[in-house]
Amino acid sequence: MNDSQNIKLIHLITILFLLLVSLSQASTIDPPTSYFSQYEFDFDCDLCGCSTGSGSFGFGTLNNANFVGVRYINQQFESKNGVFTNSPVSKETFNTYQLWAQVPINTSFYVSVNVPYQDLNRSLNDTNENLNGIGDASIIAWYKLPFYKKVSNEEFEATEKENSGHSLQFGLGVKLPTGKFEEALVDRVNPGFQVGTGSLDAIFSLGYNYAADKFGVNTLLSYYLKGENKNEYKFGNQFSYATKFFTAFAVKKAMIMPFLGVSGDVFNKIEQYGETINDTNGAILNSSLGTEFVVNRCIFGVNYTLPVSQNLFGGNVKSKNRLSLYFNFAL
Amino acid sequence: MKILKISFALLLCAMVSSCSNEDDNTENLAGQTGTLIIKFDNGVGDQDFIFGTSYTKSNNESFQLSTLKYLISNIALTDDEGNTFMYPSEKNVFIINEANANNAGEIYVTLDEVDAANYTNISFGLGIDQDRYALGAEGQGNFLTTAEAEGMMWSWATGYRFTRLDGTYSSNTVTNEALNIHMGSVGTSVDNYNEISLSLPNTVVVREDKSPQIHVVADIAKLFDGETSVSFDDGYAQVHVDATTTGVIANNAKGMFSVHHVHNE
Secondary structure: OOHHHHHHHHHHHHHHHHHHHHHHHHOOOOOOOOOOOOOOOOOOOOOOOOOOOOOOOOOOOOOOOOEEEEEEEEEEEEEEOOOOOOOOEEEEEEEEEEEEEEEEOOOOEEEEEEEEEEEEEEEEOOEEEEEEEEOOOEEEEEEEEEEEOOOOOOOOOOOOOOEEEEEEEEEEEEEOOOOOOOHHHHHOOOOOOOOOOOOOEEEEEEEEEEEOOOEEEEEEEEEEEOOOOOOOEEOOOEEEEEEEEEEOEEEOOEEEEEEEEEEEEEEOOOEEOOEEOOOOOEEEEEEEEEEEEEEOOEEEEEEEEEEEEEEEHHHOEEEEEEEEEEEEEEO | OHHHHHHHHHHHHHHHHHHOOOOOOOOOOOOOEEEEEEEEEEEEOOEEOOOOOOEEOHHHOEEEEEEEEEEEEEEEEEEOOOOEEEOOHHHOEEEEEHHHOOOOOEEEEEEEEEEOEEEEEEEEEEOOOHHHHHOOOHHHOOHHHHHHHOOOEEEOOOEEOOEEEEEEEEOOOOOOEEEEEEEOOEOOOEOOOEEEEEEEEEEEEEEOOEOOEEEEEEEOHHHHEOOOEOOHHHOOOEEOOOHHHHHHHHHHHOOOEEEEEEEOO
């Protein structure tokens, strides 16, 4: 990454940050009544770095609906570089730096935004390749449907409805082709070695949350309807799922919220010129472990993910582990 | 609410665009040509071929090679409308030499000025056909000199070596005995030229601005354990101009090629 790119990136992040902060201040925000009364997972579409990067990444801030923040994701892959069982293996490291936010529109609607910067490295024997640049940004509009406890007839009608802790979220969004797709790179064994898909994709999401005093669950199901890019190349449609169980305890002024979860992705085959390409579909199931530290309005999170089972690109690509670190500021 | 409206508008765009991928089939390709690369990748079974590595075969025999070459000619491509493009004859002969392979073990054959089309089949010959041989020494152009320099000729009267595998083999009875598989037609008396036709797993789209690649895998093990299994100890360690042994190897060679995948760029 050269200096001018660095500066551009910093400018972009600053502008977006200011934009998001001003937007959020322009809307009314209901202050959370307790840490668990209102939390969301983030919408998390890390399609780039690219097709194996997934929307199953999990989540962001457990206890605050709305935030602006930054996240760093490190993903490791190993790809067989040739058609034989003893073909050399290349190692890929995908670094993703994201600016992400969840901004309320009103009490029922909110929007999540994600702008990634990709820094992808690949090494085979002594050869190293690097690819970097702005990745594919995404934006999703969400509708939140909370469930309330049943109120018996004897109680006063004036009493405010009590939140049951259960809620559903419906998301509709798009992933924009802001990252550059390089056709020459489709020759690579790992077709995810791209900063962008070059396509406009539709995202359909369904989330379910439950939060009690000391315990919570986040579940997110997403389907990515992928568009064809100008090279007549279309990444396979993708189904992603993620669920997390978390608890919380206070240590002095901080809240510590450890979580355990599973996540996964199922990919359809890649299509080019309207034909499917063999060995480009696959599935992966991950386990994840992590925690959040919350001090005032600052949330620091760490999430480590390890594959449990996988079969990506005909077994030619292996996802190793992923580490994600994030720092969010609650709005 | 503006963001909401914008995002719904974007979503609508995505849905519309993902439904409108009708291809333009009226593309006029007349006169347009492109480059096509054929990658030859030698292997032994599911293993990549490496010089000096010992590979086991039937009859409890093993072999390792220091030379691995073969001749490919008459590359032709058939498109989705049934038209066949034959690469110009004078250029349509190549020596595939493992020693010239890149880091990935692939030997590139680059075909220029291939008619733009959507190709679904490739065919090529292993060796030199009788028509080309009948052109005489003069008619071979520069290729005769190249083949001689590469040790792919016996003599003009006997003709070309279609395969040249040099190395050693071991069996139950011998260790590191010389192994030389020099298969070819013998003058005009023995014709061991065979053509191989392979359908492509995906359409290969050749255009002025697109240079696709066809990845051909050659399984060397098939030469010895193909349609017929041969034993080095039993007369197949030294295969030269003999009509029987060259014929068996030539027949086995018909089954050694496959198209693993194609790349469209």
